[in-house]
Amino acid sequence: MLNEALRLVRVFHDLNKTQAADRVGLSKSYVTELERGDKKVTLEVLQKYATAFNVPLSSLMFFAEQAADGSSSEKVRTAVAGKVVKMLDWIATVTAERADEGDDDEREATQAR
Numbered sequence: 001m002l003n004e005a006l007r008l009v010r011v012f013h014d015l016n017k018t019q020a021a022d023r024v025g026l027s028k029s030y031v032t033e034l035e036r037g038d039k040k041v042t043l044e045v046l047q048k049y050a051t052a053f054n055v056p057l058s059s060l061m062f063f064a065e066q067a068a069d070g071s072s073s074e075k076v077r078t079a080v081a082g083k084v085v086k087m088l089d090w091i092a093t094v095t096a097e098r099a100d101e102g103d104d105d106e107r108e109a110t111q112a113r
Helices: 002-011 018-025 028-034 042-055 057-068 073-113
Strands: none
Touching: 002 028, 002 042, 002 057, 002 073, 018 028, 018 042, 042 057
């Protein structure tokens, strides 16, 4: 789930992997491996993302706590984390749609001139 959260943070900010890597201070290949789940997301990486994207570390830590908490059942952890990921995905979708609407308004204004 952490890898998907990092991907959604990047998508929300409308960055490609190269741009996100530059912003966070990691290589593009490392960001790719993180997002695919090939590399473990560390506290240091979470801090870099929190700082670079102005996201509270606590929001990112939510995923880490859910993944590391052995006292909760796996189904509950997965359900909660899954809902948060869906919410972030929805926010990214709405933001992209609003950006598209803004582009349409700008095109219409330009054509009217």
